[in-house]
Amino acid sequence: MKIETDVLDVIRAARCDGSALFLSGQLTDHLYQRVNLALSAVGGKWDRWKRAHVFPASAADAVAGLLAEGEVATDAERGYFPTPPALVDEILDLADLSVGHEVLEPSAGTGAIAERVADRGGVVDCVELDPRRAQSIRDKGYAREVITADFLTLPVSAHYDRVVMNPPFARQLDIQHVQRALRWLRPGGRLVSVMFGSLTFRTNAQALDFRSRVREARGTITPLPDRWFRGISTVVTVIPVRQLPELVGRRTVQVQASGQKAAQGGLF
CATH class of the missing domain: 3.40.50.150 (Vaccinia Virus protein VP39)
Incomplete structure (x- = not known):
């Protein structure tokens, strides 16, 4: 999945603190959904208590490849469908x-x-x-x-x-x-x-x-x-x-x- 420039700009402006990534500013619903999709594809999950996307390890490391390449493979593209x-x-x-x-x-x-x-x-x-x-x-x-x-x-x-x-x-x-x-x-x-x-x-x-x-x-x-x-x-x-x-x-x-x-x- 190719990441659009406005999504990349939001992720670059985010603050990383350990495993947490904090988005900056107010995002429209449409922009947030695209940002969330990109972050989810590299392991980030929204934590409403922390008000941040939390990753299994370093948030900065998780998004580094995404920012460098400008694209990421989604679960659907990988053919990943969890078993109910x-x-x-x-x-x-x-x-x-x-x-x-x-x-x-x-x-x-x-x-x-x-x-x-x-x-x-x-x-x-x-x-x-x-x-x-x-x-x-x-x-x-x-x-x-x-x-x-x-x-x-x-x-x-x-x-x-x-x-x-x-x-x-x-x-x-x-x-x-x-x-x-x-x-x-x-x-x-x-x-x-x-x-x-x-x-x-x-x-x-x-x-x-x-x-x-x-x-x-x-x-x-x-x-x-x-x-x-x-x-x-x-x-x-x-x-x-x-x-x-x-x-x-x-x-x-x-x-x-x-x-x-x-x-x-x-x-x-």
């Missing part, structure tokens, strides 16, 4: 989560799903690209590990019982994230993901291939009510990862050789 609490419970029910399960939440946002995993007795690790959100999860203390990174760039570590996720939707990134996440599951694991609703009707090769593989894996793609994401069409996808056959004798070597593929996502 009631939907989180549905996702975890579909995941068939048990106490002690090792669970991964890629693109964890503020940890809406991960925190409920921990509440249900799961051992949860998180990956989140945004440093502020990643730190917020660390500060709450329910995650075993929090990695600040782009999930698609991380080396695969296939040792999880469950993956639960709400990935970015833009440019079919949700398909890429789910395909990648399946490779992090042990045989017998299960992935549950919110995905963009266009998955059910797109006819490009990527969507057609993905739907075919979900069917082959005996997974499901189920439409969700539009109310969950402010009118945005979404689905919930459930994909089981196959168990390896129990073989003995000379065939054990073959199982071990083929097991790597199964452990890294089965049909995917």
